[in-house]
Amino acid sequence: MTALREVxxxxxxxxxVGRFGGALAPLDARALATxxxxxxxxxxxxxxAAVDSVIGAQGYPTMESPAFGRVAALDAGFPVTTTGYQLDRRCGSGLQAVLNAAMEVQTGVADVIVALGAESMSNAPLYTEQGRRGLPPGGLLLHDALARGREMVGGVDYPTPDGNVGTAEALRAEYGISRQAQDALALSxxxxxxxxxxxxxFDAELVPVTVPGRRGEVVVxxxxxxxxxxxxxxxxxxxPLLVGSDPAATVTAGNSSGQNDAAAACVVTTPETARALGLEPMLRxxxxxxxxxxxxxxxxxPVPATNLALARAGATLADLDVVELNEAFAVQVLACLADWGIDPEDPRVNPRGSGISLGHPIGATGVRMLATLAHELPSLDAELAVATMCIGGGQGLAAVLERI
Structure with missing residues (x-):
C-alpha cells in the first residue's frame, strides 16, 4: 500500500457569524457558502479548475441545494469538473469536512479539495413528512428542523425530549457545576x-458579506x-430554560451557544501541491x-475524542499551546475541563472566545474554529493545538494540528 501523504x-x-434573525438572515446557506x-x-x-472536489458540511439542509458542496461550487463559478458532496456530523460537520478532505488527499484519491461548512439557522426549514398520500385529518403537521433535530438525534433508544439543553443539565447534576461557574465562563x-x-x-480570517435590503446593500x-x-x-x-420542569436547572440562553449563520472554507492539499499552486499552508x-x-x-x-487524538499524535494535554473547545454550553466545557484537570481560566482555552460568544452555526463551526486557530497560533507564538467539539447525539470529534 502506498504510504499516506502529508496534509x-x-x-x-x-x-x-450572524445572530439568529440578524444581519445575515436574508441569505440562505448556499449564498453564504458561495x-x-x-x-x-x-x-x-x-x-x-485545480480543485478536485468541494465537501460541503451543513446541518439543516433543504432540497434547494442538494449535494451541497457540488451546488455551492457551481454557484461560485467552479467548473463542472469540480465534484462535490454533502455531509452531516451535526456540530462536528465542518471539521469532518476537513478530515474527509484530508483522508482523500492522504490516500491519493485527490490532490486539492476545498472543505466547506455553512449554516443559516435563521432559515432552517419547517417541514412535514405527511401529505404525499393525501391530506391527513386536522391538516399537515410542520416540524421545526432546529428543535426536531435536537429531539431525535439519539434515535429511539436514547431519547432526548428536552433536546441538548436537557443533556447539558444532566452534566450539571453529574458534575455538580454551579450556575455561577457557568455564567463566569460565559462572561470570560x-x-x-x-x-x-x-x-x-479576526480581520485576516474574515470575508465581508454583502446583504441586499430594501434600503440598499449592507456590508457585514x-x-x-x-x-x-x-x-x-x-x-x-x-x-433557566428548563426551570419549569426542573427547579435546579441552570442552563440559560446566556451560558449556551447561539443559533447562528455563517460559512467557512479552506484548501486541503499536500505541501508539494501547495507550493506548485502558490498557496500558503498554515496548519498541518x-x-x-x-x-x-x-x-x-x-x-x-470531547474528552475521549481528544485523548485518543493526542495518543495518536504522541502528545499530551501538557504539550498543547491552544485548546479550541467549542462552547456548546458553559456547563459542558466545565465538565470536560474537570475531566482533564484544566483550570477554566487557563489562557490556552479558547483565547479568542468560542460558541457562547462567537456563536455556533452548526455546519460552519468546525472550519470557523480552524480559521481562528490558524491566525491565533502565530500571534501567540504557539505551535501545537487541538480543535474539538461535542456533537449532538453522543459523539466527540478532535483534531491535533501544528502551526506551519
Missing part, C-alpha cells in the same frame, strides 16, 4: 471575543454575537479521532 490546510477563511468560496479563490489566486468568553474583535485579531464585516455589554449581573438575571494535520458516548450526556464526548 496541510491553506488559507482558512470565514464570513462573520461568498466564502469566491473569496477563497480571490485571496489565494487558486485556479478553480464574551470578554475574550470582544477583545479580539476590538484589536482586529463583523461578528454579531459577541456582547461588549455582557456582565455577571445580566447573565444572572436570565431564566497531525492526527484526529472521533468518539461516541451516551447521547444523553453528549457534552462530555
Amino acid at each position: 496541510v490546510l491553506c488559507s482558512p477563511l470565514r464570513t462573520p 461568498t466564502v468560496l469566491r473569496a477563497l479563490v480571490e485571496r489565494t489566486g487558486l485556479d478553480p 468568553s464574551h470578554q475574550r471575543a470582544v477583545a479580539a474583535q476590538t484589536s482586529g485579531a 464585516d463583523r461578528d454579531e454575537h459577541p456582547r461588549a455589554d455582557a456582565s455577571l449581573d445580566a447573565l444572572a438575571a436570565l431564566r 494535520l497531525r492526527s484526529w479521532a472521533v468518539a461516541g458516548v451516551d447521547p444523553r450526556r453528549f457534552g462530555i464526548a
